[in-house]
Every structure is written in structure tokens, then in C-alpha cells.
Amino acid sequence: MNKRKNINIDINSEELKQQHYMEQVKQWNDEYFEKTSRRRKHLTVTYGCQMNEHDSEEISWILESMGYSPADNKEDSDLIIYNTCSVRENADLKVYGQLGALKALKREKPDITIAVCGCMSQQESVRNFIMDKFKHVDIIFGTNNIYKLPQLINSHLQTGETIVDIIEESREIVENIDANRKYNFKAFVDIMYGCNNFCSYCIVPYTRGREKSRIPENILKEIELLAQKGYKEITLLGQNVNSYGKNLETPYTFAQLLRDINEVDGIERIRFMTSHPKDLSDELIHAMRDCDKVCKHLHLPVQSGSDKILRNMNRKYTKEKYLKLVEKIKREIPNIVLTTDIIVGFPGETEEDFKETLDLVKKVKYDSAYTFLYSMREGTIAAKHEEQVPDNIKHERFQRLLDTLYPIFYESNKNYMNKIVKVLVEDISKNDESMLNGRTDSSKLVHFKGDKDLIGTFVNVKITDVKTFTLEGHIV
Ligand code: 5AD
Ligand code: SF4
Secondary structure, three states: OOHHHHOOOOOOHHHHHHHHHHHHHHHHHHHHHHHHOOOOEEEEEEOOOHHHHHHHHHHHHHHHHOOOEEOOOOOOOOEEEEEEOOOOHHHHHHHHHHHHHHHHHHHHOOOOEEEEEEOOOOOHHHHHHHHHHOOOOOEEEOOOOHHHHHHHHHHHHHHOOOEEEOOOOOOOOOOOOOOOOOOOOEEEEEOEEOOOOOOOOOOHHHHHOOOEEOOHHHHHHHHHHHHHOOOOEEEEEOOOHHHOOOOOOOOOOHHHHHHHHOOOOOOOEEEEEOOOHHHOOHHHHHHHHHOOOEOOEEEOOOEOOOHHHHHHOOOOOOHHHHHHHHHHHHHHOOOOEEEEEEEEOOOOOOHHHHHHHHHHHHHHOOOEEEEEEOOOOOOOOHHHOOOOOOHHHHHHHHHHHHHHHHHHHHHHHHOOOOOEEEEEEEEEOOOOOOEEEEEEOOOOEEEEEOOHHHOOOEEEEEEEEEOOOEEEEEEO
């Protein structure tokens, strides 16, 4: 085990400042409770990736530490926060729709506080649009200053003014914020913030700033505390976990981090998201192979199978290099499950380029994939490209990609037929309360009959039927 683990981390002056504002807002909320016997309530609505989901868990912890309790709906809320995503245009449009719909509520309940944070807030043009069109928004903050929320709420309450607070460079690493996690057996843990890759289609480097790694001591301390509380599975989060540690004073790699976390008693499964193929080292492949708790699942976004498109995307690998990497991974970790992200209709993508993508997915035989229609994001290099692919061609290719992928997923699931798999039970099925959902180590979703008391435990399930996206079976 890494000996740096037992260092104590001191609270810094920024953290003390925020604690002070937290107490002020809490006092205001407690006084309201004493007078009315009702707690002020918050609703935090999240769009986008797992990083955003985890940011919302932190936001919710901050709010509840200040005396807010969670609300079930907008009408019963005193504070509504939209944690936004900007990766594709659709996500922006949904938030505009939501903000528009809040105008009437704000008129009815002028004391309600409305806040917007996340990737949309980080872009100046979007911010200006929100301030111009949705004057009922009270607080705008970003991805890098969630820790300042107590101060921002306090300032708004004191002055009644719209508060806009954005930090351009990547997130300050503030360690005294906990999270109200959705589950009590599996947890997200941030290991780094930001991205340095500037893939030409992607807005993230502009909204989340440059890469910054948390020091391993703090990550390990958080995971040990989670293990003590009974958490069994952790997912390490970063835009590109493979380059974890590059900015640390003492050299330390993601592979070393996996090996150290593998030693934490109580943690039984370690997952991580996301890996850039260009940075996937042999050291990491070996760590995945050697560490029994590291799930044998790798999400390795390829984006396209065409060398020309990959070059224009600034991905820094070719189709051949990617396929060689996959071959090596499959050789070293024979039971590995591979998933990916694919963008269809990147500017300049021809039929030939698209066929290269179809060829690649047939060769890799992914277990699952997230597929996206290219969405033009203002401010990125690809948005300036003149040869945008027409919508009808994008949609037609998208459908052909799915038609190619689905039989591959189904074939891969067929390998599970009649096998017994270890499943971490996650929740009750939405459609049938007697059915449970869980995941295998390889992240396959499994449906089976069982009692809800099993949630958060491991069970063995014999697979008796397989579908394109799920496995079905019974507990043995
Ligand atoms: N258009 C479509 N998909 C995108 N992604 C990122 N930016 C865009 C965009 N502008 C996809 C990539 C990435 C995933 C998180 O989102 O595939 O891996
Ligand atoms: Fe976006 Fe590329 Fe960074 Fe992923 S690696 S967040 S796709 S710029």
C-alpha cells in the first residue's frame, strides 16, 4: 500500500470562509423552520454525464448541510438548481425549455430562488442568453466553483440581486465537501477534473478547464471512508483517467492508483470512466489484469473508424492503432468487456469514412456502445468546418450503425446463456416491483425476480434468456 496514505489534510482558508456562509444560510433556514414548522426545500435537476451526476450529489450535500431538505417537485421547492450539460445541442434546448416554464412559478412565488450551473454556465454566450431571456434566474455558477455555493446563496439572499460567479480555469480542489449519494452501496469518486485533449468536436475542455488531479492520499481517504460506511463498488471519474497524475508533484499514475485502491478492505468492485485510447498504457492494462477488484470492463471511446475523420477530430490515433490496442487488451485480459462512444456525421464524413466505422465495430465486437449524431458546438474547431453533413444523411447512417451494432451486442450477450454470474443488486424494476435490476462485473444489466431487501448485496444469478441490452435469469 502506498505509504503516502496517512497524511492529514488541513482545512484551508477558502473552506473556512464557505463554512461561515454555510452557517449563516443554515441559521436563516432554521429560523424559518422554527416559525413555520416547514423546512425550506431544494430541487436539483441534473443533465449529462456521471461527472455532473456526482457534482449534483455534492450540491445536494451542501444544500442539506445548510438546512434545506429535498423537494419532490418544482411547486414545493424554495430553491431550484439546474445542473446543465452542453455536450450536444439537445441538452441546451431542454434547459431553455425548463427555464421558460419556471417564469410563471416565479411570478406566483417570488421568493423562490432559481439557479443554473454546469457546463452551460461556463460559456459566455450561453450565460448572456440566459441572463437576457430568463431574467427570473437568480444565481449562475459554474463547474469549477460548486464549493462557493454557500457564499453565492448568501449574497443573493442579502442583496436580492442576480449573482453570476464563474471561474474559467479548472476546479479548485476543495476537499471538505461530501456528497449525498444516490445509493448507499455504490459511489462515484472524482479523481481528476478538466481535460487537455481538445477533440475538435467537444466543448468539455472549454467548460471544465485543464486537467487537474486530486492527490492520491485524498482519493484513498475518501474511498476508505466509503468502505467503512458499507460501500462496495466505486466508480472513479475523470474525463481522461489514463492521464491521471500528470500534474502531481510526486510521480504517480492511474495504474498505481488502481493497485492501491485494490487493497482497500470492503471495496469489492472498482470501475472507472473514461479512457482515451491514446493514453492507455501497458502499465494500466497490467493493473487491470492483476487487480481482482477492478472490473474487467473498459469503456474505450473510438468516435470513428476513419483515419481522416480521426485526424480531423484530433484524436491522435488511427484505426489500425486502435485495433492493435484492442487486440493487446483482449490478449492480456481475455474476458474483457469493451464498450465505446461513436459519433456519426462529423463534418466531412463521407460514405467511405462511415463504412470504415462499420468495419471497425464489426472487428472489435463491442459489448455495448453510446452512439451520437454529431452536434455542432459553438467555439469548437469542428464547428468552423464547412462540410457539415446534412441531417438526413446523418440520421440514415445513424440507423445503419445501430442495425450493425445490435446483432453484435446480442451475440456477445448470448455467451452468458446458462452461465451463473455474480450480480450487485441495484434497484427494483420500474415496470414490475417483484423484479430486481443488477449489474455483473462486466457491467451487463441483469433482470431477475427477488425481494427488495437484496438491494446493495451480491447474488448469483443463472442466466436463462438474453436480449440485446439485458440478461435475464433467476437467483441460484
Ligand atoms: N456531438 C456529438 N457527440 C459528442 N460527444 C462529445 N461532443 C459531441 C458532439 N459535439 C460525444 C463523444 C464523447 C461523448 C461523451 O459524447 O462521443 O465521447
Ligand atoms: Fe471531450 Fe475529447 Fe476531452 Fe473526452 S477526451 S472530454 S471527448 S475533449
